[in-house]
Amino acid sequence: MTSPTPAPSATPGTPRARATIADVAAEAGVSKATVSRYFNHRERLLSPDIAARVEAAIAKLAYVPSPMAQALSHGRSRLIGLVVADITNPYSVAVLRGAEKACQEAGYLVMLFNLGNDRERERAAIDALASYQVDGFILNTLGQGEGLADVNTLHGKPAVLVDRRHAGLAADFVALDNEAAMRETCAHLVEQGWQSLLYVTQPLQGVSSRLERTAAFRACIAAQGPKVRGEVLEIDAQQGEDALARALAEFREREGSKVRCAVVAGNSVVTLRVAAAVARLQWTFGQELGFVGFDDPEWAPLIRPGLSTVAQPTDAIGQRAAQCLLERIGGLQGAVRENLLPGTLIVRGSSLGV
Amino acid sequence: MTSPTPAPSATPGTPRARATIADVAAEAGVSKATVSRYFNHRERLLSPDIAARVEAAIAKLAYVPSPMAQALSHGRSRLIGLVVADITNPYSVAVLRGAEKACQEAGYLVMLFNLGNDRERERAAIDALASYQVDGFILNTLGQGEGLADVNTLHGKPAVLVDRRHAGLAADFVALDNEAAMRETCAHLVEQGWQSLLYVTQPLQGVSSRLERTAAFRACIAAQGPKVRGEVLEIDAQQGEDALARALAEFREREGSKVRCAVVAGNSVVTLRVAAAVARLQWTFGQELGFVGFDDPEWAPLIRPGLSTVAQPTDAIGQRAAQCLLERIGGLQGAVRENLLPGTLIVRGSSLGV
DNA sequence: TTGTATGCGTTATCAA
């Protein structure tokens, strides 16, 4: 009680500092090294009785090693740096969720850096994360070769790319199998009798997922032969929703009233805007316009007659990304791996034939 | 060039390790302490010429102090621990976004821990975060007194509570002004001629925001006198959407066809479920059922004739939370602060009179 | 099998 040294007594109420390895060593009557070994080389080189004493001391003091100190000493921090292009995007969040979960389960914590779609900050993000000695990166960001010029940028840490590839960066990659999903989507629409397809996408801007989906769409159209027509429309955030409405109206007029027209939306952002435009036009999905959208927002069933969508296995993507990264952190060598996960076409009313 | 020691030369290609304070000291021909002072006490106790030399060395080596080492030595990590109850909830994400942004701008990084609605992990979350020496916590979680028994749990670090209060925890609090928002909502509905109001909420379960909104609803009804009736309905995730549809139908039948009935949804989760139930009933908002929902999901304008909502200033809430916390970290003492931010009633078609 | 000593990158205390 009157001891001048802050003895780690079990005084509740006193928010005493965390026990350190030295406290445990003293409590168990062994050296710090022994306590350290208890954690790192347990069975291999520790006698049972000593191990038991250490274990008891650890339990008594509720000792938990400091990851910061471990990071300083040993290099590893059990920290994963997660850079996301836009945390406003539900897709990113869904992936983040899966990744964070997998990391948590593996005893890693996630440090988050949101770019807010600002490419300039990408380099800063990685540097900031690296300064905390993260063991690796999960990157859902960019398209161009701007920030991530080369592996050097990553400070020698492993990384996994999610959803968006990067030319200069040889890293494991996890994403939706865009080509297969697009094939299934187009096949379904054609089968249901839609004859002219309009693929609406956000500006390509070198974003690999957008490029791939667009290319896959064009390939599908080409494969169908002359009986099916296809167009691509890029929209950007600037133009209002009536600009899109006009574009859709023109599309239908161009094709003529005999031709059944459908839209394929490149992601949930586009889906929202198309739905708004269609509402403004007073059209009904499945009638004036067929529809399938990539991503499956929770409100898709609410827009009559229900929006058909391609659901991404976001949780699996996130978990797979984390798993890939953890394997690399664990020392796995070898060629870059490519994980293309299958989407699920959810057919609701908007894509059905009349 | 031929120096055997790994001189920090500007060899690109070689992923050389980060420069340390010792490298800078050597480069500038001063001691490590001097370099440290350059960062921490710059002008106060450093001669201009030495400062210039240090500055040059820092620039040349692109030196950045290691936050990990700083944390070890000096206690502060420039890390904020963010615990969120459910990252699937767009509200949480929106707040997170504002908070993360503010932290980033202040030079702090955010460590994320998602509870996935699992209360058991709350204590573990805080402990895990604390082990990384976070400087403070932003907590958006729980209701009951389970995990966060007392301030002791926080390892002596400051915290700010977002959206949900906690009885045993005297910490700054940031949230929507639920009472004012509910008052405005009810006044609007009554003014538009809705006579019987049903407040639909997720299970209260001691969650303060749910309790407050429910209490505010009851108070509003009471204040209106006998001309307006009000009921509260708790729904849980278990029951299917037709259970809710039945409940809504019964509600209308009970009140009779003469009485204009409206629903107030407690948050966006409830809004989604009510919208699904109304679709199933083939009702139209604003006709068979009036509607105002807390939270303003992006799809609210798409459900005809447009869903009226109370939008929360999520970004401001997040930023304010971060600001509060950073002030406390900066040493601010004094009584716990309560930040109630105003919501915005967005009137669309669903709440208008006939 | 266990203990001692050293280093990881910083800050802080104490001399000079």
Add this chain to the structure above:
DNA sequence: TTGATAACGCATACAA
């Protein structure tokens, strides 16, 4: 004003 030097909490050679 500046420079040694000792922590900070841990892991790991090395010695015993």
